[in-house]
Amino acid sequence: EPEVTQTPSHQVTQMGQEVILRCVPISNHLYFYWYRQILGQKVEFLVSFYNNEISEKSEIFDDQFSVERPDGSNFTLKIRSTKLEDSAMYFCASRAGTGGINEQFFGPGTRLTVL
Amino acid sequence: DAKTTQPPSMDCAEGRAANLPCNHSTISGNEYVYWYRQIHSQGPQYIIHGLKNNETNEMASLIITEDRKSSTLILPHATLRDTAVYYCIVRVRNNNAGNMLTFGGGTRLMVKP
Numbered sequence: 716e717p718e719v720t721q722t723p724s725h726q727v728t729q730m731g732q733e734v735i736l737r738c739v740p741i742s743n744h745l746y747f748y749w750y751r752q753i754l755g756q757k758v759e760f761l762v763s764f765y766n767n768e769i770s771e772k773s774e775i776f777d778d779q780f781s782v783e784r785p786d787g788s789n790f791t792l793k794i795r796s797t798k799l800e801d802s803a804m805y806f807c808a809s810r811a812g813t814g815g816i817n818e819q820f821f822g823p824g825t826r827l828t829v830l
Numbered sequence: 831d832a833k834t835t836q837p838p839s840m841d842c843a844e845g846r847a848a849n850l851p852c853n854h855s856t857i858s859g860n861e862y863v864y865w866y867r868q869i870h871s872q873g874p875q876y877i878i879h880g881l882k883n884n885e886t887n888e889m890a891s892l893i894i895t896e897d898r899k900s901s902t903l904i905l906p907h908a909t910l911r912d913t914a915v916y917y918c919i920v921r922v923r924n925n926n927a928g929n930m931l932t933f934g935g936g937t938r939l940m941v942k943p
Contacts, residue, residue, distance in 0.1 A: 719873070746929065758874060758917075758933040771930055806873045810929065818864075819931060821873030 717741045719822035721807050727828045728797055736792045736825045738807030745812035747790045748819060749782065751775070751803040758806070764790065765812075797829045834918045839938040842912075848905040850937050852918030855899040862923040863894060865903045866931070867914040874917065874933070877903065881923075908941045915939070 720739045728734050740747050749761040762772040764782050781793045790809075794801055804826050808819040835853040842848040854863065865877040878885055878892045880901070885892045891904040905912055917936040921929075 748930070750931075757935060758868070758931075760930040760932065763930055773930075804871065808873070818876045818879070819874075819929070820876065824871070824873050826871075 719807055719809055719820055721805075721822040721825050723825060724823070725826045725828070727830065730799055730829055731796050734794050734797055734827060736794075736805050736807075736827070738790045738792070738809075738822055739788050740790055740807065740809030741811075741820055742788075743811065744809035744820075746770075746810040746819075747782075747784070748808040748810070749792045750806045750808065750821075752806065752824075753800075753803040761792070761805075794827075797827075799829050802827055802829045834920055834934055836916075836918050836934065836937045838935060839940070841940045841942055842905075842908045844910060844941055844943050845907055848908040848912065848939055848941065850903040850905075850916050850918075850939065851900065852903070853900045854918070854920045857898050857920050860922050861920050863892065863898075863901045864919040864921065864931075865890070865892065866917045866919065866933075868917070868936070869911075869914040874931075877916075879923070908939075910941050910943065913939060913941045 722737045747764040750758050752758045760773050762776045763770045779795050783791050804824040806824045807822045810819045811817050862879050862881050864879040866874040868874045877889050880892045894901045915936040915938050917933050
């Protein structure tokens, strides 16, 4: 069964450093998402991406965040200058956009720890 | 999106049916009821969705009341692996480029041997 994959599974970084979280969405899916979950809190939407541009973003997704689909398979989330409060699980999701089960499928997440 | 209310936690005996309720009294006519679950520290997993008819798939059944103000997710024979947080989400179903999901607190289901 096709699945969303994410790397790394755990990333530790120093405050102020840049991090790039990587995702490989399900092949042939057209819509891509990033969510985050701070420990013990709700899953929060960050951004959605379609046709090589951001279609929706939350208040959390400020200028420190950016997303990119550098090639036909990867979808990345970059945090330019990490803060302690960026420590969280980051989940990537993708959606087909056509036919079948047109719902969001999530990856296993990347645990980001900012020291 | 309409607001949903779920009990914070429930227990269920292994092998028995788990019935998870959700209230969505402000649901509008074009909003669907979705259920996702999140097993500890994993990504949320889609379970099922419905508009007004009851739905069943290989994972669960969804029962929506006639007035659509509440629904119940049924796991017919709960196993220990069904221990998770279950989220009821109400939103319009369309193919817009956004389609973000808004997660609440969910119900923490504990399946016990």
